[in-house]
Amino acid sequence: MTTHTGMSPQVRLANEIAVHFHHQPPEQAATAIAEHIRAFWDPRMRTELLQRAESEPDALDPRALAAARLLTG
C-alpha cells in the first residue's frame, strides 16, 4: 500500500519521526527513533518497515534507516 506521497505508510511515518531527531548526532538519533518505534508501533508495522529498509533503503531518511537496522537486533 502507498499513500498520496507514494510511500508506504511505514516509510512515511518513520521519516517523519526521523526529521524530529535531526538535531541529534546520528547514532543517538537512530537509537531514539528505534526506541520510539519499538514503544509505539505494532509488530507488523515494524516488520513492514524492515522489509522496506531492505528493498528500498533510499526511500528512508538515513537516520530512520539506521533505526530500522537497530530494530532487527
Added chain:
Amino acid sequence: MSLLKEPDLGTPAKPGPATVTVEVDGHPVAVPEGTSVMRAAALSGIDIPKLCATDSLEAFGSCRLCLVEIDGRRGTPASCTTPVTQGMKVTTQSPKLEKLRQGVMELYISDHPLDCLTCSANGDCELQDMSGVVGLRQVRYGYDGENHLDEKTDSSNPYFDFEASKCIACSRCVRACGEVQGTFALTIEGRGFGSKVSAGGTDFMSSECVSCGACVQACPTATLQEKSVVQLGMPTRSVVTTCAYCGVGCSFKAELRGAELVRMVPYKDGGANEGHSCVKGRFAFGYATHPDRVLTPMVRESITDEWRPVDWETAISYTASKLKDIQTRHGVGAIGGITSSRTTNEEVYVVQKMIRAAFGNNNVDTCARVCHSPTGYGLKQTFGTSAGTQDFRSVAKSDVIMVIGANPTDGHPVFASRMKRRLREGAKLIVVDPRRIDLVRSPHIEAAHHLQLAPGTNVAVVNAMAHVVLTEGLVDRSFVDERCEDFDAWAEFIARPENSPEAVEELTGVPAEELRAAARLYATGGNGAIYYGLGVTEHSQGSTMVMGMANLAMATGNIGRDGVGVNPLRGQNNVQGSCDMGSFPHELPGYRHVSDDVVRGVFENMWGSTLLPEPGLRIPNMFDAAIEGTFRAIFVQGEDIAQSDPNTKHVHAALAAMELVVVQDLFLNETAKFAHVFLPGTSFLEKDGTFTNAERRINRVRPVMAPKTGKHEWEIVAEIAQAMGYPMRYDQPSQIMDEIAALTPTFAGVSFDKLDKLGSVQWPCNDNAPEGTPIMHMDGFVRGKGRFVQTPFVPTRERSTRKFPLILTTGRILSQYNVGAQTRRTGNVAWHPEDVLEIHPHDAEVRGINDGDEVTLASRVGATSLRAVFSDRMPVGVVYTTFHHPVTGANVVTTENSDWATNCPEYKVTAVQVGLKNPPATADVASSEHRLPAMAD
C-alpha cells in the same frame, strides 16, 4: 429522591477563616471578614426575606426586602450589602421591619399578574414565597393605574420564554449574564417605572445571548422560564449527574416528573461548574429521547443488505462467532476496537479489557488519538504524567493567561466564564491563534497580545518565546535548578539565533516586538497559566508543541502551585478518562507500557489471561492495515470514525474492506453505513458510572432512567467477551471501578462510595492523597525532575501551492458538538443549521465569491461544497470551517498528515482551493456508493 433544592445564602462566600463573630437575633455566628449580614444570618439558620439577592451574584441592594436593624446604627440597612463587623448585633424581625417589607411586597404585587394557580412557576416562585414570608394579606393598589401586565412574551429562544409581564426588574438576570456568564447580553432599559429587562433592544434569539441559562437560573419568578416547564409542569424529583458534552464535565440536577426529564439544572456543588452551564448541557438533551435512536440490536451479512432486528442473545453470539472466525482465518491480530470518550470509565475499561484479554491483542485505540494524544505524549515526556496540571478553580489565581489554539467561549464555555471573570478582575490575556477568537476582544476583555500566527507555526512561536525568556534573563533559575533536568542542553538549543522572534517573524507572521512583549509578560506578570486546545495538538508537530509549552512553563517557574500550569482543554466529556483507562495500544490503565513485565503480570493475575507485551495498532494504522488486508474486523464504541477522522475517502475504503464492523452507538451514524452489527447504546441519562474531566475530576454519572435498550453497554461487552470464551462478569458498575482501583495506582482510593460522599475527586487519589489532587507537581514532578526537551521547528509537509493556495483550518462552534450526532437532534440547530466556510473578503473577491455563495472547497485528497461567509477573523490566505454536519463532510478534504509522535491527524493545516460551485462540485462526500438511503443521520 425528591426535588433537590440547594440552600441559597443570599450573597457569595468570602474567602478566609471565620474570624468575625456577630449575633443574629441572639444567635452567635462566626464568618469570614467581608461576609454580608444576610449570609451570616443564613449561616446561623435565619433566612432574611430577599428578592434581588442570590448567592451566585454579588449583592445589589435594590429590592429593599432584606432590611434589618443593627444595634447602634440608624435606619434599616439592606442586609445583602452590609458587611458584618465584630460584635455586631442584628435584628431580622420587628414590627417596623414587618411593615416596611409588607409595603415593598405590596408594590411588587400591585404590578404582577395574580395568576399563581395557573403560573408555570407555581411552587417555585420566590415572589410567591416572599409574599407568604412577609405576611402580605392585602394589596391596596388596583390595576387601574399604569402597569406592565400587557407586556408581550418573547418566545424566540428555542428553550425558554421571557414573559415580561411577570418581571420585577430585580436585575438578577442582567447580573447573571454579566457576572456569571460574562456575555453582558442583557441590560435594564429605561428608567424608573419604565425600567425593563432588554436583550439589547431586540428579542433574545437575535441578541448576543448565548443561551447558557444563567438568567433563567437566576430569575426569581416565571419571567424567564424553560419551555419544558411550561409544557410539562414543575419537576418533582432530582438526580445529580454529569453532562455528556465537553471536557469541562459540569454537574447537573436532572429534574423529572415521574419518568419524564423536564429540565437539567446546573448543580451548585459541582466542582467543575459550581452552578453554571452552557446551552448544550443546560438545554440540548433532547437527543437522548429522539425518535432516531435505535433501541434494538441489528445484524446483516453485507453492508448492502437491509438491517435485520434481532434479540440481544443473537446479536452477541453473532458478533462473537464472527470475530472468532476471522481470528481463526486471519490471525489473532486481525481484529481490534476503538473505545469512546463519550462513554463512562467503566464502559471504556471493559472494552479495552475485552480486546486485550478476550481478543488477545493490543489493537485498542480511542478517539483521543485524533485530538489530545499529543498531550499524553508531551506531558508524559516532560512532567511524567499524561494530564493537565491544575483544577479549574486555579484560573482565579492567574495573573497572565495564555490561550493557545483553543476557543474556550465556544468549545469549553463554562470554563471560559471562569476565565473571563478573572480577566475582568484584571488578569492579562495572551491569545495565540490564527483566528481572532471572541476572547481577543469581548465585553470588558481585551487581549494584551494576539499573536496571530500562520497555521502550522506553533512550535516556532513557542520556541521564540522561550528564546526571549532565556536571552533576556527571565528564567526562574531557582525553580529550574531545584526541580528540572536537561536545562543546559535545552538552553544552548533555544538560544540559537534561528529561534529568535526576528528570525521566525516572516515564517510565523507574528511581529517580533509583539512576540517579545508577550513573552516578557508571561515570564514576569505573576502567575502565568497556559490553556490550550486542539489548535496545539492537531498538527504534524502537536507533541513537539506540547513539550515546547512545558519547557516554557518550567523555565519561568510556572508549574506546581495555584494559578499557573499547562492545561489541555479536553474536547469530549470523558476523553481524559478514556485515556486513563488504558485505551491506547501501548498502555495499560494508568499509562503503563504493555512491555513492563511487572505491570503486565499484575493485570494477567487479575484478569486470568496472558497479555501481549507488544503495542497494537493505532486508529490510522488500523485503517492502513485494513486496506493492506491484515486487519479484518473492528468494534467501534460510540465514535463516528467515518465522519470524524481525516481523509474520508481513505477511512471509507478501510471500513469497506473489513469483513466485520460492529458499531455500538445511539444512532445509525455514518460509520454504521459500513457496519454488519449494530449494538444500540445508552445515553448519558441511562448510564451508571463515572466520567473524568479535563482537570482529572472523577464525577459520578447516575442513571436518570433505565436503559432504553434493555442492557447497559458494559453488560453487552462483557457478554461478547464471554461468548468468545473469556469469562468476564460484573453485577454492578461499582465492581468495575473497584477493579480499576485495584489495578491502577492513581485510582487506588476511588470508589463509588467515596464519590457519593465527596461529590468528586481528582486523581491521583490514593493513600498519599485520599481526597484527590487538585494541583499536580507541587512538591516535585511525577517523573522526579521536570525534563527540558529540545523542540526544533519542523515545517509541515502540507504547503500552500499554486493549485491549493489557501490554508484551511477547522474548529467548532458553541451550539454544536463535534460530529453533531447529539446537537443536530436538538433545538440547537436554530443557531447553526449548516457548516459554512469563513473566508476573508480579499480571498473571496479575487475568486469572484460573494457573501453567501455556494463554493467548492478542494484539497489534494477530495472536495466538498458549502456556503461562504465573509469574515476578517482569519488573515488573508486562511479559511476556516466547522465539521458538525455530515452533509458537508469537512474531513473529505483533510489529509493523512499526522503528528510525528502519536499519529494524531493534522486537521488544522490543509492546503485548499476555494471556488464558486459552478460547475457542481466533484465532492465524494461519504462516497455515494456507501450512502444507503435506508439510514437516516
